[in-house]
Amino acid sequence: MSIQPETILLPEWVIPIEPRGQVLHRHALVIEGSIIRDILPEADIASCYPGVSVRALPGQVLLPGFVNLHTHAGMTLLRGYADDLPLMQWLQDKIWPAEGQWTRPDFVESGTELACAEFLLRGMTTFNEMYFFPEASAEAILASGLRAVLGLTVLEFPTNYASDASDYLHKGLATRDALRHESRLSFALAPHAPYTVSDSTFEKIVTFAEQLDLPIHLHVHETEHEISDSLKQYGVRPLMRLAKLGVVGPRLIAVHSVHLDRAEMDLFAREGVSVAHCPHSNLKLASGIAPITQLLEMGVNVGIGTDSAASNNQLDMLSELRTAALLAKGIASNPALLPAAEALELATLGGAKALGLQDQIGSIKVGKQADLISIQLDDVGSLPVFDPIAQTVYSASHSQIQHVWVAGEHLLNARIPTKIDLQTLKHKAQQWGRKLKG
Ligand SMILES: [Zn+2]
DSSP: OOOOSOEEEEEEEEOOSSSTTOOEESEEEEEETTEEEEEEEGGGHHHHSTTOOEEEEEEEEEEEOEEEEEEOGGGGGGTTSSOSOOHHHIIIIIIHHHHHHHOSHHHHHHHHHHHHHHHHHTTEEEEEEEESOHHHHHHHHHHHTOEEEEEEEEOSSOOSSOSSHHHHHHHHHHHHHHHTTOTTEEEEEEEOOTTTSOHHHHHHHHHHHHHHTOOEEEEESOOHHHHHHHHHHHSSOHHHHHHHTTOOSTTEEEEEOOSOOHHHHHHHHHHTOEEEEOHHHHHHTTOOOOOHHHHHHTTOEEEEOOOOTTSSSOOOHHHHHHHHHHHHHHHHTOTTSSOHHHHHHIIIIIHHHHTTOTTTSSSOOTTSBOOEEEEEOSSTTTOSOSOHHHHHHHTOOGGGEEEEEETTEEEEETTEESSOOHHHHHHHHHHHHHHHHO
């Protein structure tokens, strides 16, 4: 571990996220172990911390690491495996058969390693994962040093991982028991979707979520097809069914939420539901565009997710949050909607709140974890810098991300990963690619 007892970072600007829109110029961050201990003007460093070395980050903006609120890192080896298809055809004809053939612990671990490298290079310090074999994902995540919320995935039908809903739950909870003391891992119950999970299983999940104080990570109202099927099978839209089962509440992270009527948006606001907005995945699968602006106006907490590399196909939060901002403006013909500072907040604090981790991550605040990234803003693509927040959201690219720290540990140093060997990783991904191609 490269944690030093006391580190002082001195960037050009700090965007603390709280309060929204604030930019601190020439302020230093004091990190002790995993914690942000102090934030102070440059002029006060020498008197307050004599003798402590200062790491200058010239031309860089420091902000909290991005929180990717919806991922399937374990399926990253299926990036580009099937494209340009509608969701159900993509799943039934391509993804599920490929998963049937390939999904084993080694496939999940290698895919998660590849995703973690991409997350790191693109400034994500926390991700909310849903996939099979969470114990294999955990191996890769712990080796990477990133922070993650591991979803304990539940479906009714058998896969290589488990035979039925009880088996998924049993295996997932055993993984949680084995890993619950890992400081950078936490857990969520992850029923896949209303169309793959039964009423009785949802009831069990709600009970476990309450007993163990865990979030519920669920795909919901992603497509119109999902809603019309539910009307045929259950006589109600999925969210009404879920509300009766007790799933709709402050623990719920409602992924996608593309198709919501007014009553469902009211329900989300009233019940304190969080939404994981995945604009690229929704656009690529032509599922629609989630009504984020209305949800935010109603006080619903929203975070941003990339979804999987198989449906995106890049794991890049800067690009995702820019698309979120542009879509919100474009569909409403109103350029004032989802301004840069708010988009940045969704990608950091919004995700942290959804995961119940807002006291630890999501903003730069004394006492919070030192999960930080720095972006080189004095780059040809971002100059001149009038407003560091707008420049970060509208012009910076992932290639400008210089440094990443998680819990004070320096994981990306001048764009070089400190714990991941990229050559070995790329070689492994290519080998898998050849196997999958057959
Ligand atoms: Zn997904």
